Amino acid sequence: MRKVSETEGNLTNLTTVRSAALSCIHCGQCRVPHWPAKGIYYVCPVYKTEYTAKFEPFFARGKNIILKGLIWGDLSLNKEISEIFYQCTLCGGCEDFCHNAHNENIEFANHKWMSMVEVFEALRADLVEAGFALESHAAMNKAMVELLNPYMQDNKNKANWISQLNFKIKDANSENAEILYFVGCTAALTPQIQTVAIATAKIFNKLGVDFSVFGANEICCGSVAMRTGDRKAFNEVADKNAKLFAERGIKKIVTSCAGCYRTLKKDYGKRLEGIEILHTVEFLEKYFEDSNIALNKLDKIVTYHDPCHLGRHIGLYDAPRNIMKKIVTLVEMKTNREGALCCGAGGGVKKGFPNLALEISKNRIKEAEETGTKTLVSTCPFCFRNLSDGIKALGGDIEMVDLVELILKALT
Ligand code: SF4
Numbered sequence: 244m245r246k247v248s249e250t251e252g253n254l255t256n257l258t259t260v261r262s263a264a265l266s267c268i269h270c271g272q273c274r275v276p277h278w279p280a281k282g283i284y285y286v287c288p289v290y291k292t293e294y295t296a297k298f299e300p301f302f303a304r305g306k307n308i309i310l311k312g313l314i315w316g317d318l319s320l321n322k323e324i325s326e327i328f329y330q331c332t333l334c335g336g337c338e339d340f341c342h343n344a345h346n347e348n349i350e351f352a353n354h355k356w357m358s359m360v361e362v363f364e365a366l367r368a369d370l371v372e373a374g375f376a377l378e379s380h381a382a383m384n385k386a387m388v389e390l391l392n393p394y395m396q397d398n399k400n401k402a403n404w405i406s407q408l409n410f411k412i413k414d415a416n417s418e419n420a421e422i423l424y425f426v427g428c429t430a431a432l433t434p435q436i437q438t439v440a441i442a443t444a445k446i447f448n449k450l451g452v453d454f455s456v457f458g459a460n461e462i463c464c465g466s467v468a469m470r471t472g473d474r475k476a477f478n479e480v481a482d483k484n485a486k487l488f489a490e491r492g493i494k495k496i497v498t499s500c501a502g503c504y505r506t507l508k509k510d511y512g513k514r515l516e517g518i519e520i521l522h523t524v525e526f527l528e529k530y531f532e533d534s535n536i537a538l539n540k541l542d543k544i545v546t547y548h549d550p551c552h553l554g555r556h557i558g559l560y561d562a563p564r565n566i567m568k569k570i571v572t573l574v575e576m577k578t579n580r581e582g583a584l585c586c587g588a589g590g591g592v593k594k595g596f597p598n599l600a601l602e603i604s605k606n607r608i609k610e611a612e613e614t615g616t617k618t619l620v621s622t623c624p625f626c627f628r629n630l631s632d633g634i635k636a637l638g639g640d641i642e643m644v645d646l647v648e649l650i651l652k653a654l655t
């Protein structure tokens with residue numbers, strides 16, 4: 244007879260994805276895949292670093308063994324398990340390359356495919372509910388709920404970038420517009436990344452797009468809480484945002500942050516029914532096509548970093564590349580698209596394990612340097628931030644830019 248663990252009663256979130264959590268066959272594909280034709284040389288960004296002990300729990304197979312131990316009652320939730328599961332960026336690499344996760348012959352109770360990200364996030368939610376959240380994450384999520392941003396800043400600072408524009412933009416709090424530009428906390432509050440918000444607003448203004456922003460009243464999308472397992476905090480901000488959008492009659496949201504995009508599009512579920520969610524590159528690719536907008540070719544050779552939340556999590560690989568093909572010369576990195584190495588920041592790793600985030604970032608920057616290009620492009624302010632840290636740590640001369648900055652140049 245199956246043993247019942249002391250904590251099984253607390254595995255309320257993991258229980259909802261129980262069949263998926265038990266489906267790993269321990270083949271090890273998620274540790275050493277090799278598929279050069281698809282740009283796949285390794286998968287787990289954590290396992291690839293020298294930061295961790297480099298044994299089973301530091302890639303998906305080991306994590307799945309622990310999950311079985313918890314479900315079958317051989318293990319209980321504890322601090323060590325928390326430390327292990329939070330040393331994962333939730334990049335989704337293991338999920339994409341697990342043959343079992345995409346096996347049509349396996350029936351899961353709640354969904355078609357086994358989602359490693361969903362399973363790991365469920366365990367994190369149980370860890371938080373059992374009191375095993377990382378202290379740094381708990382403080383971040385508390386700030387997110389109380390201050391409406393996880394950076395522990397006065398939310399008024401979210402309007403600072405707007406004062407750098409020499410044109411007026413609509414205030415979503417009181418003015419109606421076709422599009423809400425959802426800036427996201429990182430681009431709004433990190434001075435060196437405000438260029439993303441400024442360039443996006445300038446592009447929209449140049450194109451005559453009718454848009455508004457909430458400025459100081461923009462509420463964090465809740466991504467940080469969802470990824471780190473604080474579902475109570477996530478639900479609180481998600482409900483606030485959904486109410487705000489409904490009150491203001493928002494019908495279309497465009498965001499330049501891959502994390503906000505994934506969260507609003509996937510994690511909000513029915514809350515945003517009837518609202519179209521687009522990433523800036525997705526919106527602009529279609530806009531340029533429909534309106535036949537001429538773009539200048541810039542004298543630039545660049546390489547592109549696929550943000551996990553845009554690529555593996557949503558499958559948006561072509562839109563940024565289609566725009567880049569028109570305005571620059573793109574040289575792909577050794578790993579790209581589905582196989583792209585994560586930047587290292589996601590899943591709460593930047594906050595919980597900054598040195599691990601930096602090591603992963605340095606590995607990604609080395610790949611960018613191998614292309615021989617001098618410009619690294621991304622489409623996510625959070626990737627921008629961590630990759631910039633990697634460039635600095637390596638003392639490299641590669642320039643970090645967001646695609647919107649190049650688009651703005653190609654429009655002038
Ligand atoms: S997660 Fe998938 S790829 Fe990794 S060991 Fe399990 S079955 Fe194999």
Ligand code: SF4
Pocket residue numbers: 286287288289290301302303330331332333334335336337338359360
């Ligand atoms: S989600 Fe990414 S970081 Fe986490 S175990 Fe899978 S490959 Fe490694």
